Amino acid sequence: MTISFEGRDIISIKDLTRDDILTVLRIAKQLKEKPQPTLLKNHVLATLFFEPSTRTRLSFETAMKRLGGTVIGFADANVSSASKGETLYDSIRIIGNYADVIAMRHPLEGAARRAAEATIKPILNGGDGANQHPTQTLLDLFTIHETQHKLKNLHIALVGDLKYGRTVHSLAQSMVHFPCHLHLVAPESLAMPVHIVHDLKKNHISFSLHHTFENILPKLDILYMTRIQKERFSDLLEYEREKNTYVITAAMLTGVKKNLRILHPLPRVNEIHPSVDETPYAYYFEQAENGVFVRQALLALVLGKLS
Amino acid sequence: MTAQTNNPKEIRVQAIKNGTVIDHLPAGFGLLVIKLLGGMPARKIVTLGTNLKSYARGTKDLIKIEDRELTKNEVDKIALIAPNATINIVRDYRVIKKIKPHLPETIKGAISCPNPRCITNHEAMTTMFHAHTNKKQVAILCHYCEKQFSQEEMVKYI
Numbered sequence: 133m134t135i136s137f138e139g140r141d142i143i144s145i146k147d148l149t150r151d152d153i154l155t156v157l158r159i160a161k162q163l164k165e166k167p168q169p170t171l172l173k174n175h176v177l178a179t180l181f182f183e184p185s186t187r188t189r190l191s192f193e194t195a196m197k198r199l200g201g202t203v204i205g206f207a208d209a210n211v212s213s214a215s216k217g218e219t220l221y222d223s224i225r226i227i228g229n230y231a232d233v234i235a236m237r238h239p240l241e242g243a244a245r246r247a248a249e250a251t252i253k254p255i256l257n258g259g260d261g262a263n264q265h266p267t268q269t270l271l272d273l274f275t276i277h278e279t280q281h282k283l284k285n286l287h288i289a290l291v292g293d294l295k296y297g298r299t300v301h302s303l304a305q306s307m308v309h310f311p312c313h314l315h316l317v318a319p320e321s322l323a324m325p326v327h328i329v330h331d332l333k334k335n336h337i338s339f340s341l342h343h344t345f346e347n348i349l350p351k352l353d354i355l356y357m358t359r360i361q362k363e364r365f366s367d368l369l370e371y372e373r374e375k376n377t378y379v380i381t382a383a384m385l386t387g388v389k390k391n392l393r394i395l396h397p398l399p400r401v402n403e404i405h406p407s408v409d410e411t412p413y414a415y416y417f418e419q420a421e422n423g424v425f426v427r428q429a430l431l432a433l434v435l436g437k438l439s
Numbered sequence: 440m441t442a443q444t445n446n447p448k449e450i451r452v453q454a455i456k457n458g459t460v461i462d463h464l465p466a467g468f469g470l471l472v473i474k475l476l477g478g479m480p481a482r483k484i485v486t487l488g489t490n491l492k493s494y495a496r497g498t499k500d501l502i503k504i505e506d507r508e509l510t511k512n513e514v515d516k517i518a519l520i521a522p523n524a525t526i527n528i529v530r531d532y533r534v535i536k537k538i539k540p541h542l543p544e545t546i547k548g549a550i551s552c553p554n555p556r557c558i559t560n561h562e563a564m565t566t567m568f569h570a571h572t573n574k575k576q577v578a579i580l581c582h583y584c585e586k587q588f589s590q591e592e593m594v595k596y597i
Contacts, residue, residue, distance in 0.1 A: 146585070219562050219563070220562060221562060221564070238558075239556075240556055240557065240558045240561055241556050241557050241558065241584035241585070242552075242558040242581065242582075242583025242584040242585070243558045245558075245582065245583045246558045246583060260558075260584075261556050261584070263585055263586075264585065327586075
């Protein structure tokens with residue numbers, strides 16, 4: 133079944149059906165295998181980063197340029213009219229008249245949903261506070277499929293900051309469509325929020341809770357590591373206590389399944405030792421590269437150029 | 440409908456000629472319901488009875504708003520905090536309609552988002568929540584920041 137994405141906003145992974153997600157992954161694969169350098173010629177993407185994020189912004193901009201489009205925007209709210217007190221609504225209302233599609237990141241939760249009310253141009257949410265980051269989840273799913281050739285019945289461990297990490301929240305929520313066994317590994321103070329655990333239970337997703345991950349490594353197909361995010365802590369003592377709780381090293385990878393792949397939304401700090409980079413299990417750099425193909429797919433879909 | 444003392448002749452809350460009577464509110468919820476409905480209506484007489492005797496639950500609150508009939512939308516908002524309330528529309532001293540509030544799917548305005556990092560607390564805009572019940576407990580989900588709040592959390596932000 134072909135689903136029309138033209139004009140749609142991509143705000144939250146929860147807005148996407150299973151078929152929507154599979155469509156994005158299919159188009160991303162097509163574009164990875166067969167680039168289309170003129171597909172979005174004469175189209176303009178605005179990248180509005182009210183909160184700095186080099187990686188996500190460059191990934192969106194690369195995606196647009198590799199499809200032949202052009203990019204306008206800013207990388208820091210201090211250079212936008214937001215610093216003069218302009219409302220987000222007004223900013224988007226105006227920029228929506230300049231661009232064909234908008235990718236944005238904002239420190240406040242719900243900002244992308246609000247922005248979508250100000251313009252008829254599609255909004256791609258590149259992160260709104262600790263809430264949603266749907267393009268990251270789509271690239272995670274793309275990478276899981278690329279490495280495992282399926283999305284269901286896998287053993288996936290989510291490790292680290294499960295309390296503040298929006299990538300792990302969204303990835304866990306997407307399992308509603310692709311049932312896997314989730315191993316949730318976190319210290320007590322950074323455990324998965326109750327409402328997400330409740331969602332998992334409600335949707336009969338099998339999961340288990342752990343404080344350590346050494347014992348479960350031999351079972352895993354995907355080890356999804358996350359950084360303990362200093363910027364999300366109001367209590368720095370708590371951060372210092374937890375920052376080095378989980379570190380994976382090459383030496384720990386003896387006896388793991390051959391198909392195990394280690395993913396990470398990046399940037400990493402200490403949680404993946406550089407010795408892991410040279411093992412066949414490391415896949416986080418390829419994962420980041422896949423972000424460009426997934427964002428290309430979304431741009432092409434919401435602009436109605438592919439379906 | 441009127442709450443009375445032991446002396447049947449002594450009427451504590453007077454009957455109204457026209458308007459709305461909101462009865463069977465949990466004790467202490469009367470003021471919250473008035474706030475939920477957008478505050479005291481201008482130039483209308485509002486009578487609030489609190490901790491009145493109730494056969495069913497011991498004590499209750501009751502509100503009488505003169506010369507104003509609540510709309511279905513307003514009545515449904517009451518279900519957020521008092522699903523067992525009864526709303527009587529009165530014309531010429533007679534109850535012409537009894538309405539039971541039904542939990543609305545969405546609630547616009549009336550409640551601020553308890554999440555300080557929600558965009559709705561930083562821009563001049565109307566809040567919006569999706570309501571649902573979970574094990575008979577009312578919960579609301581912010582349309583914008585997607586955070587879920589219990590009734591206990593919600594009442595502090597009406």
